Amino acid sequence: MIWINFPAYAALISISWLLAIVLYSYPSKSKLQLLIANILTIIGIGVLITFVTLLWIKLERPPMRTLGETRLWYSIFLPIIGLITYMRWKYKWFMAYSLSLAILFLGINYLNPDTYDKVLMPALQSIWFVPHVVVYIFSYALLAASSLVALKGLYENYFKTIDPQTLNLADNLVYIGFSFLTLGLLFGALWAKEAWGHYWTWDPKETWAFLTWICYLVYIHYRYYHPKKIKEELWILSIAFAILLVAWFGVNYLPSAANSVHVYGN
Amino acid sequence: MWQTPWKYKEGFFIAFVLVVLGTSLELATGGAGVGTVTWPYNAYLLIAFADIILILHFIFRKRNVVKWLSSIPSSVSAIVLYTFLTLFMGLILQEGNDSYFAKITGLSHLTTSWTFAFAQAYFLLSLGLVSLRRTFPFKKKNLGFMLNHIGLWITIAAATMGSGDLQRMHMVLTENQDYTNQAFDDKQQNYNLPVSLQLHDFIIEEYPPKLALIDRDFNFVFDDNQSIIAADEDSTLHIKNWAITIETYYPDAIPMDSAFIPQETNGAPPAVMITATNTISQKTIKGWVSSGSYMIPQKLLQLDGNYALAMLKPQTKKYSSIVSYATISGETDTVTIEVNKPISLEGWKIYQYSYDDDLGKWSQTSIVEVIRDPWLPLVYIGIFLMLAGAVYIFWIGKDFKLNE
Numbered sequence: 001m002i003w004i005n006f007p008a009y010a011a012l013i014s015i016s017w018l019l020a021i022v023l024y025s026y027p028s029k030s031k032l033q034l035l036i037a038n039i040l041t042i043i044g045i046g047v048l049i050t051f052v053t054l055l056w057i058k059l060e061r062p063p064m065r066t067l068g069e070t071r072l073w074y075s076i077f078l079p080i081i082g083l084i085t086y087m088r089w090k091y092k093w094f095m096a097y098s099l100s101l102a103i104l105f106l107g108i109n110y111l112n113p114d115t116y117d118k119v120l121m122p123a124l125q126s127i128w129f130v131p132h133v134v135v136y137i138f139s140y141a142l143l144a145a146s147s148l149v150a151l152k153g154l155y156e157n158y159f160k161t162i163d164p165q166t167l168n169l170a171d172n173l174v175y176i177g178f179s180f181l182t183l184g185l186l187f188g189a190l191w192a193k194e195a196w197g198h199y200w201t202w203d204p205k206e207t208w209a210f211l212t213w214i215c216y217l218v219y220i221h222y223r224y225y226h227p228k229k230i231k232e233e234l235w236i237l238s239i240a241f242a243i244l245l246v247a248w249f250g251v252n253y254l255p256s257a258a259n260s261v262h263v264y265g266n
Numbered sequence: 267m268w269q270t271p272w273k274y275k276e277g278f279f280i281a282f283v284l285v286v287l288g289t290s291l292e293l294a295t296g297g298a299g300v301g302t303v304t305w306p307y308n309a310y311l312l313i314a315f316a317d318i319i320l321i322l323h324f325i326f327r328k329r330n331v332v333k334w335l336s337s338i339p340s341s342v343s344a345i346v347l348y349t350f351l352t353l354f355m356g357l358i359l360q361e362g363n364d365s366y367f368a369k370i371t372g373l374s375h376l377t378t379s380w381t382f383a384f385a386q387a388y389f390l391l392s393l394g395l396v397s398l399r400r401t402f403p404f405k406k407k408n409l410g411f412m413l414n415h416i417g418l419w420i421t422i423a424a425a426t427m428g429s430g431d432l433q434r435m436h437m438v439l440t441e442n443q444d445y446t447n448q449a450f451d452d453k454q455q456n457y458n459l460p461v462s463l464q465l466h467d468f469i470i471e472e473y474p475p476k477l478a479l480i481d482r483d484f485n486f487v488f489d490d491n492q493s494i495i496a497a498d499e500d501s502t503l504h505i506k507n508w509a510i511t512i513e514t515y516y517p518d519a520i521p522m523d524s525a526f527i528p529q530e531t532n533g534a535p536p537a538v539m540i541t542a543t544n545t546i547s548q549k550t551i552k553g554w555v556s557s558g559s560y561m562i563p564q565k566l567l568q569l570d571g572n573y574a575l576a577m578l579k580p581q582t583k584k585y586s587s588i589v590s591y592a593t594i595s596g597e598t599d600t601v602t603i604e605v606n607k608p609i610s611l612e613g614w615k616i617y618q619y620s621y622d623d624d625l626g627k628w629s630q631t632s633i634v635e636v637i638r639d640p641w642l643p644l645v646y647i648g649i650f651l652m653l654a655g656a657v658y659i660f661w662i663g664k665d666f667k668l669n670e
Contacts, residue, residue, distance in 0.1 A: 118496070119473050119581050122605035179660035186649050186656070195606050197434065197617050197637045199645065200425060202377055207356040214349050218342060225338035246356075256359050 004058060004116060009051040010106045016044040017079070017099045024096045034092075041079055041099065048076050048106075061120040064133040067249060068114040073134065075102040077141035081173075085145065089169060097148045123261070128191035136184035140244060142177030143216070146170045147241035153234045167230055170237060171223065178216050185213055196261065204254060205262035208247035215240035272334040277343025284347065284388060288381025292372035299378040302430040305640070312427045315387070319394035327399070336395035344389040351376055351385055386426060393419050410658040417651030424648060428641025435637075436619060439465035441630040445592060449636050459636060460594035460612040467588045470627035472580035474498040474515070475536050475557050479505050480566075480576045487573065497538050497577070507545050508569055513552075514539040521562060526554050532628045533561030536580060542569055560624055579626075587618055587632040603634060614638050 023037035052072055055063045063069040082098030085091060149170040156162040188209070189199040200206060219236045226232070251257050267275045292299070303311060326332045334340055355376045363374035372379030397415040400408045435449040435457060445462040474497040479487040487506060495503040495510065503510040519526040519537040526537035537556035543549070551569060557577040558564030567575040586604035591597070593612050601609055608617040615637045622629035 117494075120583075122582060122584055125584070126606040175659055179656040179658075182652060182656035182659075186653050189649060193642075194608060197608075197615065197635055198432070198639070199642075199649075202355060202360065204356060207352055211349060211352050211356055214345055214352065218345050218349070221338050221342055221345070225342075251356075254357065256355075256357055 004051075004055060006051070006113065007110060009047060010110050013044040013047050013075075014103050014106060016040040016047070017103055020044070021096045021099050024092050024099075037095075038083070041083055041095070044099075045076060045079050045083075048072070052076065055116065059116060059118050061118060062130050062133070064129065065120060065124060066114055067252075068109050068112060070133065070137055070248075071105045071109050073137040074141055074144075075105045077138050078102040078105075078144065081138075081141050081145055085169070085173070089172075091169065093152070094145070094148065094169070097152075098145055101144060101148070123195050126191060126195060128187060128194070132184060132187045132191055135180050135187060139177050139180030139184055140248060142173050142180065143241060143244060146173035146177060147238060149173065150234045150237035150241070153230070154238065157231055157234065162230060164230065167223070167233060174216060174219060174237070178213075178220065181213055181216065185209055203262055204257040204260045205247065205251050207256075208243070208251050212240065212244045212247045215243050270330045270334075272330070272337075272339065274339045274343060276334070277339045278346070280388065281343050281347040281350075281385075284384040285381055288379060288384045289371055291380040293370055297370040297372055297375070299372065299375050300380055300383050301378075303427070304430040308427040308430045312423060315390070315423075316394070319391060319398065323395055323398040323402075332395065335392050336399045340392045341396060344385070344392045347385045348389050351382055386422070390419060390423055393422075410655055410662060413651050413655030413658055417648045417653075417655055419648070421645055421648030421652065424641050424644035428639065428645065431638075431640050433638040434635065437463060437634050437636060439463055439468075439587065439589065439632045439634060441465050441468060445590075459614065461614060461616070461636075462592045463616075463634070464590045465587055465632055466590065466600070468585070468621060468629055468632040469588070470585045470621070470629070471583040472627060473583050474517070475580040476578045477503070477510070477512070477538065477540075477555060477575060478578060479508070479569075479573050481573060497536060504545075506573060508573070509543045509545055510575065511541045511543075512538050513541055519556070521554075521556075521565070524554075526556060533559045535559040535562055536577065537565070538577065540567055540575060542567070542575065544570075559626070560628070585618060585621060587634065589634075613640065 017040065020037045020040035023033050023040070026033070052063060055069075055072075063072065078098045079102050082095045085098075086095045149166060153162055153166045153170070156166065188206070192201070192206075193199040215236070219233065219240055222229070222236060223233050246254075251260065252263050257263065267279065322332050322335070354373060358368060358373050358376075360374060360376065363369075365374060368374035372381055376382050393415060397412065397419055400411050400415070433451075435451040437446065437449045437459075439446070443465070445464045447459045447462040449457045449459050451457065476494045476496050478494050481487055495501070495512070497512060497515045499512065515536070515538045516526060516528040517536050518528065518530045518534040520529045520531065520534050521537075526539075535556050535558050537554055539554055540552065542551045551567065553567040554565055555567045555575050555577045556562070556565040557579050564576070569575060584604065586602050588600065588602050590600045591609075591611060595612065597611070603609055603616055603618045605618050608615045610616075617635040617637065618632070619635040620633040622631045625631075
């Protein structure tokens with residue numbers, strides 16, 4: 001509807017992030033190289049934030065309604081989390097992975113162009129809309145990061161011995177991610193009471209969001225009790241993220257979603 | 267199995283027995299489910315259950331079974347059982363499922379099935395015991411743990427027990443009719459509310475309607491990402507070799523001869539005057555397009571043998587009811603009720619729910635939903651404890667040493 005040149009923005013962002021990935025991955029002791037990589041990452045984030053801001057202005061509503069729009073936020077948060085994690089714990093590989101995932105999400109949006117549309121249904125016109133979505137997507141980005149750690153761990157576990165420190169990074173991400181997941185879930189409940197009359201109706205989206213929450217709960221408890229059963233924990237973490245993806249994208253396609261009030265696509 | 271200390275096997279065995287027991291009860295009752303427990307029996311039940319947990323903790327806390335019930339293997343088996351049932355709920359259509367098998371096994375009404383009730387009881391038992399174990403004696407470092415676990419216990423217990431007292435019904439209000447306090451539940455049973463309402467005005471705001479190309483079978487034609495144009499836009503839509511420009515847009519118009527003229531009357535739909543130019547033959551077509559309304563038929567603009575331009579029904583931006591209320595305790599006022607902005611009166615919350623769909627923005631009827639949930643404050647206490655717990659986790663992060 002409204003002509004916004006997403007491909008151009010996406011290309012610019014992807015190029016700067018791809019260059020950053022190369023610089024992060026290429027073994028070298030040069031500080032300048034890493035500095036340039038960081039700057040490229042930040043440029044990409046800045047361009048994407050600009051795009052989302054323009055979109056917000058043009059649509060005259062928060063661009064958080066469709067799945068495509070939530071993917072944009074995800075592509076903002078993931079590199080930010082990557083950058084903070086990298087500066088805090090110095091995992092270079094992690095930076096490269098989170099940028100790749102962010103590029104992948106931009107790519108999905110490029111291949112499935114959204115019909116940008118000003119319509120915001122009355123149920124979404126609430127002060128809860130922005131905090132609910134932002135908190136959720138931030139949490140999803142953190143938990144995606146933890147699942148990257150899990151995949152790396154499973155790979156290491158298969159081909160060589162795993163470094164027990166790997167899971168400590170996953171733990172840090174899961175704890176922060178889980179606290180945001182809880183906030184998102186509870187904000188959703190408080191909002192639902194105002195919008196739909198009840199805080200919890202076992203709508204398919206709610207059911208899957210609850211499943212996601214409870215899977216990370218299993219991870220946290222199992223991990224606490226059996227810190228040495230790393231392989232099982234890596235699997236729990238991977239499955240939990242698969243459930244998260246169903247909650248985010250998959251629900252719309254499930255038979256149980258026939259009556260869902262959470263489907264806002266085009 | 268069953269040698270102390272118990273571990274996971276025992277936990278999963280208990281979970282399995284609960285599923286078998288629950289499903290058998292469903293089969294025995296023909297899938298009737300648990301049924302609702304209302305005030306004051308739900309409160310008795312909750313107090314009795316809480317007492318059992320307190321007694322188990324304070325008197326029998328040294329027993330192996332009680333120790334095990336507040337251990338991680340028991341918690342994990344309870345969480346996994348819960349997950350498993352929720353997974354079914356997420357995959358199987360719940361409301362409106364006609365399958366006989368799903369009904370008699372409880373799979374189509376999981377939240378009210380015996381299996382779910384047992385799973386819930388096991389979950390709350392384990393969660394309650396572990397909460398008490400970490401609360402007494404109080405240690406500051408357990409604060410986050412307490413907020414999360416006690417908060418979750420209160421939320422789930424209050425939501426479950428309170429569901430029996432939840433009342434949800436509708437009121438149909440018509441403009442300029444007298445005050446009414448009549449509400450109907452989903453079985454069309456009639457109730458007198460302690461609140462009377464009178465509707466003065468029902469208002470709908472709409473987005474500018476959209477225009478799209480349709481083919482001979484009335485299917486929308488999509489072409490890349492620019493397939494739709496809004497009536498208030500001054501850009502040109504390029505689709506299937508046609509360049510489409512909007513010349514005039516009237517939000518409310520009525521047909522006059524072969525054109526539309528602006529007029530705000532009941533049933534006057536939006537209309538636009540279009541110029542469509544074929545980019546290959548340079549042929550230009552001008553004409554009016556309208557979405558129509560309950561009074562005026564839809565107007566398409568035929569472009570060629572294959573395609574026509576159509577206007578979609580405008581989408582609702584906002585709808586609200588201006589109502590006066592009078593409560594049984596003598597309060598009166600005039601307020602606006604809209605989606606996401608319910609009002610609260612005499613323990614009831616009143617929500618903008620629906621209107622006469624056929625008439626759309628000319629509807630003189632507004633349907634409001636009225637809901638009473640006396641257990642809500644208790645649920646909110648649980649939710650706020652959990653919110654505080656979430657903030658605590660975020661702030662402190664992983665605050666314990668792993669159990670190595």
